[in-house]
Amino acid sequence: MSSVFCREITVGYEDEGSGEPLVLVHGHPFDRSMWRPQTEHFSRAGWRVIAPDLRGYGESTVVPGTTPLETFARDLLALLDGLGIERFVLGGLSMGGQIVMECYRLFPERIRGLVFADTFAAAETEEGRTARRDMAARLLREGMSGYAQEVLGKMVSPHTLTHRPEVAAHVLAMMTAAPPEGAAAALRGRAERPDYTQLLSQTAVPALVVVGTEDAYTPVSDARDIHARVPDATLSVIEQAGHLPNLERPDEFNAALAEFLHSLPDSAEPAAASG
Template sequence: MGSVFCREISVGYDEEGSGEPLVLIHGHPFNRSMWRPQTEHFSRAGWRVIAPDLRGYGDSTVVPGTTPLATFARDIVGLLDRLGVERCVLGGLSMGGQIVMECYRLFPERVRGLVFADTFAAAETADGRTARYDMAERLLREGMDGYAHEVLAKMVSPRTIASQPEVAAHVLGMMTSTAPEGAAAALRGRAERPDYAELLTRVSVPALVVVGTEDAYTPVSDARDIHERIPDSRLAVIEQAAHMPNLERPTAFNAALDAFLAALPQTTATPAPQG
């Protein structure tokens, strides 16, 4: 674990293992600890796993206002530059998946594989935009606690809450410890996100799409849409999981990611982009 100063903010991150880089981007309103089962597994399996905290979350600097997805993407690439990572397999869950899409839009030469977990590609609807702005104001006014308890049973399935209370407690703890200012800034940024549907049809690297069968936020139909748009992609549907299959069913999630990573073409050294 560490922290570096890049792009005017301090970025907290975990880095474990050695080998080819695997970079994992958390969702809202979480932090890098949501990837703990993957960081532990894949660092032992020969990967250099890097899991940063996004600005406004975890140990990274909280910046009030509005944080567009492009800002998150540039933060990620700034961290990769500081860590000497030229190309990586880049994955993200929910908002993290949309940040991965934005990274690929801006920096496709930095990516050798993509992982999209429980996310969707469409731009926000008018009603959705209003709801995100309203939620941003609510979080600033009330804090995270009420919201976190309301959404827990959608972030993880009721089955998970009953059978794995430690997972539910971890998810609830991440949500309640997030700074309202950071969460609100991200909500405003996501309200104005672009539509990535056409971009996905032009993806030229292998991709894995993962979703939980009980995900109400980004249902299986959203994952199938992404899978069908990306020319060289795999789809893994994780049973008995909601919006966070990596934590609810880590063995199944890791197995799907293991198989995807094992099938990637061998990497060749490429010069780091200039500028």
């Protein structure tokens, strides 16, 4: 566990193992501990795994207001620059996956491969923008606890709730601990996110698309859409998992990710972005 001051905020992060860098971006309203099964597994398997807390979450600085995806992406770049990491594999789940898309828009030459877990690429609808803004106001008014209890059954599958209660408890704890101001700022920023569908079709590096079969937020159809758009993409659909297959079914998730990582070309030469 480490922290560093960059871009006027303190960023908490994990940096474990050695070898080629694998950077993992958490979703909303979680923190870097959601990647614990991957940090532990891949740091032992010859990778240097970096998992930061996004601004507004975990041990990173809370900045009230609105946090656009570009701000998250530039925070990540500043952290990686500070760690001396030039090229890396970049993965994210849900909002983290959209931050990964924004990173590829801003600095594609730094990225060897992409992992999109339980996410989607389209811009928000008008209805969705209103819902995110309303939820931001609710979190500031009421705090995280009621919301966390309400959505737990959508975040994880019924199988996880029944057979892996410790995972459900971890998910609930992350959501309950999230600072309302940080979560609200992210919701407001995410409401205004751009449409990444065209960017996906211009992606010049390999990608892994992962989704849980019982994901209520980003269903398998969203993952199939991303898979169809990215020229060099692999799709992995994980049974009995909801929105967090990396926590709910870590062995299956890690196996899919390991196969993808082993398939990547050598990191010596950066790939040029197309388009």
